[in-house]
Amino acid sequence: MGDLEPEKPLRKIAEAFKELEATINSQAQEVEVASFSHACSLVSPLFGCLGIAFKFAERDYVAKVLDLVEASKSIGTLQSLLERDIKGNSVRKPGSHTRNLLRVKRGLDMVKILFEQILVTKGGSLKGPASKAYELALAPHHGWAIRKAVAAGMYALPIREQLFNTLNEDESSARLQMQSYVAASATVIMYVDKLFLTRELGIDW
Template identity: 60%
Template sequence: MAVLDNQRPLKSLADAFTDLAAIVNSQTLDVIEVAPFCRACSFVSPLLLCLGFAFKFADIEYVSKVDDLAEASKSIVTLPDLLARDVEANCVAIEGSHSRNLLLVKRGIDLVKVLFEQLLAAEVVDNSLKDPLSTAYEKVFAPYHAWAIRKAVAAGMYTLPTKAQLLKMLNEDEASARIQMQNYVVASAPVIRYIENLFLSRGLGIDG
């Protein structure tokens, strides 16, 4: 796994979600547009790639969903508009719909949030990522995955880089990484709630 030369994807991720959170928390402008949302979500991919085999499948799936939403942004301006169109077309729960892909992308955002929360709670610098990432996976994705996928992920957990190796690939040290992880955890929470509320406020489920 190569170092991401001259890039700080963790900072880019935290900054992008801080911008989205500012929109959600605004008293005057609280509607997230599809294009900037996709741009922010694209910064998750480098992190998934750094996790190696265990989450290679997740990155492929995640990127395809973000790409679908990015394509949709050419004709659909906001996330509420995106969901409204699928509601009108009665295709919210259909595999491959923009709305379903939005939910799957939301889970990717949530996975990273829970992972960072676990890492921030750890005190050892060079510790294993296995337990924090296993906790994040079990909470966010495992309930929706078939046994074969869960088994493959479990096997891949033994090939993860250490936390120190991950930070090196992300061009961060312990101190800077903690700042960016904390910024992301704080910023992603209202964005995740925003997406969930888009569905719940319309009487739609978020577990499909």
């Protein structure tokens, strides 16, 4: 019977990020590229649920996550992924794993801000939460044309109830999973930022 149960993407995302958070908070502290990229791949469908406004973000995010999934076959941890690019002098090169990791982290941040905004706003419209999330996490790194396209696409966002239905959740269960992701992803995002900052790579490029 298990096969007939509806997919619960939000639950899977929350659980995967809680596991990453537990790894970071444990003595090990080394995050594997495989578990990180797997957790990030679970977030990919969310961008699709947000419609045309986030089409570019979805394409970009999915491609970068796939690169990290591929990298996980030969690279053990996020630390060694960065070290390898530092050694090869390719940190900022387009297509480098390190550059892609930074882009994926921004996608996680956008979803975190979106969920935070959904949790504190009333009403059915997602335009406010989505605009704020885009503006804070992604807009500073996008050119004028992409920002304009995103703004134009905001009219096509699903309403809150539609989004929850697509994710097979009701208001209260969705809120629970969103809160869980917000808390766990904050730890994961901070961890990735720290990997960059302790190596003096910066995070604003």
